[in-house]
Amino acid sequence: MGSNSCSSSSSSSSSKPRKLKFTLIPCLCLLFLFLNVPTTTAAFLRNPFRKPEILYSQHCNDVVPEPHLSSGNVLFSLFDDFLRFEFAFFSGGIGIFNPTAESGISLSFDPSYIQTTASHGVHKFKATLYIRDPLKYSVSRWWHLGSIKFWEEDSAFYVNGYWSESSGKLCMVGSGKNYSKVVLKLNYSKNNTIYGSLIDGTLESLHMENDYNYFEPIVIMGLSQNPNYQYQLVDNVSCFSGERGGRDKNNININLSLSKLDRGVCFIFDVRTSVYELEYWSDCGSVNCNPLGGSIGYLPNWIAFRGVRCDQHSRKVQMLMGFPNPSTGMEFEFPGPNATLIAEGAWDEKDNQFCGVACRILANASVGDCSIGLSLRFPAVLSLRNWRSTVGEIWSKKDVNDSEYFGRIGFQSWERPFDPQGLRYEYTEIEEVRNSCALGEETIRGKGKSYPDGFSLDMGFDMLVRNTEGKVASGFLRPQFVGDVPYVQQDELKSNQSRMLNMSYRIGFTPPPDFRFGTDAIYKFVRISAEGMYDRDTGLLCMIGCRHLDFQLNDQNSIKNGSLDCETRIKVQFPPLHAKQAVIAKGAIESRRSKSDPLYFESLQLSSNSITTTQAKESIWKMKLEITMVVICCGGLIFGVLFRGRCILPKRFRDSTYYWE
Incomplete structure (x- = not known):
């Protein structure tokens, strides 16, 4: 046997x-x-060279007839970049994806093996189509935009097939997760300009509808990575748009030049999504305000930019501009193609700004009308009332009587995607702060104590804001400038600080639905830009703030009102660095208006939701010391080294298990 x-x-x-x-x-x-x-299974599934379980000729011969392979001639990179895409809109797929949850999915196509055939211009391909699993990622909406990702949770389809240079058609068969059989069909344009930027196609299951592996067809609209792309719309582009156009003579000399921007224009428009808040300047009652037209069903609050390609030498960029639905609260996720524009732009060295032209994306995966102008610039001087780090606008080039015309729309952001050189802050309210807060007069309170310096990490914190009804909102208080130096440059001028420091801040908090103050208006997000003085000897910060009154009603004809309430005062008392007990920063946000004023609001109390970094370090040191004592005591017990007296442990560790005679 x-x-x-x-x-x-x-x-x-x-x-x-x-x-x-x-x-x-x-x-x-x-x-x-x-x-x-x-x-073994994973290796088998991930092997792109294994023979498909279905016949190519049965499902693809009507698209690209199967040719005979020639001997050899394996091409590894000639057409890789042309066929590959890293961004794709798509819909469908119920059976793979949760039909009730619209999720942030990314789709990408990665060719890995190319071989010539006996038919001229027809090439054999092996490739992988990646689709991120929506159940493991953030919620988005029905159409999706993503970048190439290689996650273990991705649904990967390994496909084999043929592409025809003359027709631009690609057809492939293969299998994916759980050996599901699929056919992939894609159409590539031979146009190397923006009008040939879109790839359309489908991924279909070859299983019966009642089969476990069946899923509904996925409709794909990808963005070509054609390496021979030619910019067509930006050779003579101008930011001049009329009333508030980019070439405003008052602004030409106060924009940061490209040499001041970290890593150039391609870093600004890289593959990350940058989001800016829209500001409607026109009267929506007389002209259309919606850049997407009336069919979209909502008035956008945000505009999102995402770079597709960039030429650092020519400083030209191709990008997507999306307008997320404000009701979803997902401004960092791109919407579908009906709420997205495709654009080209270039840096204008004369006026130090970025100028571009945007086109509509049509449902048949083609580029439509290109009559939308855009500009974007980075102000070199910030102040209490001019707080925007990034400023831009979009406008329609159509006639005002055209149905697709819309009024000029501005956009701006508090944040910058870089830390430019030469950025300055202009203080305008320091004397008012000095008179309002009587800073520098209190010296007894801080005697014998030390407080954070202006560049300390403790000068900014996450906070809780409480109104007079006891309702609590969460937010932040962040320094922007310490004197003339951006707060992020923390190592500069530390040893040369005076007692009184000029500082500027950005303050924001998100009230819950039942949180009200001032008028009956409900704010989704409260923003305050502030500037003032900080007394290092007492730890007291006092500032004048401008509250941004961005009211927006649900009425489609309403507009944003970008006015400011600069009658706001903020006081913060920072705790001593080496306090014996844990102490947090506390303060108040107050209105300086009379109670009869419509913009008056009751005082809001603020407090840090964590201790200072110094207190945290000292607490960690004490904990390490206590743990060391525990180890010594327990070590003595383990090795039989008994003391004639007691092994005294820290109070928190005293227990009958460790406390012995």
């Missing part, structure tokens, strides 16, 4: 040890095989 290599040859023995040995070894063998099944 043949012996199994995984079993013992001494099975005839009846002794207990031999019986255990005989039973254990086969089990270990089975366990080894079991543990290796996922690895």
Whole structure:
């Protein structure tokens, strides 16, 4: 009788040890095989060269007829970049994806093997189509935009097929997760300009509808990565748009030049999504305000930019401009193609701003009308009332009587995607702060104590804001400038600080639905830009703030009102650095208006939601010391080193287990 290599040859023995040995070894063998099944399966699934389980000719011959392969001539990179895409809109796929949850999915197509065939201009391809699993990522909406990602949770389809240069058509068959059989069909344009930027196609399941592996067809609209792309719309582009156009003579000399921007224009418009808040300047009652037209069903609050390609030498960029639905609260996720524009732009060195032209994306995966202008600039001087770090606008080039015309729309952001050189802050309210807060007069309170310096990490914190009804909102208080130096440059001028420091801040908090103050208006987000003085000897910060009154009603004809309430005062008392007990920063946001004024609001109390970094470090040091004492005491117990007296442990660790005579 043949012996199994995984079993013992001494099975005839009846002794207990031999019986255990005989039973254990086969089990270990089975366990080894079991543990290796996922690895083997994963390797098999990830092998793009394995033979498809379905016939190409049965599903693709009507698209690209299957040719005979020629001998050799394997091409590894000639058409890789042309066929590859890293961004794609798509819809469908119920059966793979949760039909009730619209999720942030990314789709990408990655060719890995190319071979010539006997048919001229027809090439054999092997590739992988990646689709991120929506159940493991953030919620988005029905159409999706993503970048190439290689996650273990991705749904990967390994496909083989042929592409025709003359027709631009690609057809592939293969399988994916759980060996689901699929056919992929894509259409590539031979146009190398923006009008040939879109790829359309489908991914279809070849299973019956009642089969476990079946899913509904996925409709794909990808963005071409054609390496031969030619910019067509920006050679003579101008930011001049009329009333508030980019070439405003008052602004030409106060924009940051490209040389001041970290890593150039391509870094500004890289593959990350940058989001800016829209500000409607026109009267929506007389002209259309919606850049997407009336069919979209909502008035956008945000505009999102995402770079598709960039030429650092020519400083030209191709990008997407999306207008997320404000009701979803997902401004960082791109909407579908009906709420997205595709654009080209270039840096204008004369006026130090970015100028571009945007086009509409049509449902048939083609680029439509290109009559939308855009500009974007970075002010070199910030102040209390001119707080925007990034400023831009979009406008329609159509006639005002055209149905697709819309009024000029501005956009801006508090944040910058970089830390430019030459950025300055202009203080305008320091004397008012000095008179309002009487800073520098209180010296007894801070005697013998030390407080954070202006560049300390403790000068900014996440906070809780409480109104007079006891309702609590969460937010932040962040320094922007310490004197003339941006707060992020923390190592500069630390040793040369005076007692009184000029500082500017950005303050924001998100009230819950039942949080009200001032008028009956409900704010989704409260923003305050502030500037003032900080007394290092007492830890007191006092500032004048401008509250941004961005009211927006649900009425489609309403507009944003970008006015400011600069009659706001903010006081913050920072705790001493080496306080014996944990102390947090506390303060108040107050209105300086009379109670009869419509913009008056009751005082809001603010407090840090964490201790200072100094207190945290000291607490960690004390904890380490206590743990060391515990280790010493327990070590003595373990090794029998008993003391004649007690081993005194820190109070928090005193327990009968460790406390002995």
